[in-house]
Amino acid sequence: MAERVLIAAAHADDEALGCGGTIARHVARGDEVYAVFLADGVSSRPQALADDRRKRQLAAGKAQEILGIRQSWSLGFPDNRLDSLPLLEVVQPLENILGEVAPQRVYTHHHGDLNIDHQVTHRAVLTACRPLPSSPIRAIYGFEVLSATEWNTPDVAPFLPTVFVDVSDFVETKLQALAAYGDEMRESPHSRSMANVRHQLAYRGHSVGLAFAEAFSLIRWIEK
Ligand SMILES: [Zn+2]
Structure with missing residues (x-):
């Protein structure tokens, strides 16, 4: 049965980095995928300009099309300063979107990034x-x-993958979506490089006998 899926990410590009292959797989199976981005992704930079914001939005739109995301929302909170806002201020617009989408599945960030x-x-x-x-x-x-999950102090809140999604058929789709965010990607051997995205997919896949996989930590599962 088709599902409704919501990706809740801080920045446009986190959806592609975190679960681009899984999004494309959901879409290929007939599921409806929606995304919400909390921060605007550019305003903390010294040369932050309306131009940058527009460029990021264009990139996000292109990636959304490549991945097959049906609709997305940008809440526009200030980049790298979400912690300066009362949590309630961030939660309320999210609740509205959750009410609208009514997803069965939610993908979001690991808490230890x-x-x-x-x-x-x-x-x-x-x-x-x-x-x-x-x-x-x-x-x-x-x-x-x-460049966020593996860069925190190692023993504070390590990412412990428990769910592995076979994305062997969607590697190129994920890479294409990331190519749309060209400005956010870096040259190898930077952690956030195309080469390392491919390595990570292969490593997570091979860890469980698959060619390519995306790994997740299961935060909640309700069996009915
Ligand atoms: Zn991010």
């Missing part, structure tokens, strides 16, 4: 996705984002 926006997004999503009797959500997964 170095990036502060990723941490706050995780907290806000878990708050907005409280398991109330009326909630349609059956599963919440945490994804890993290169």
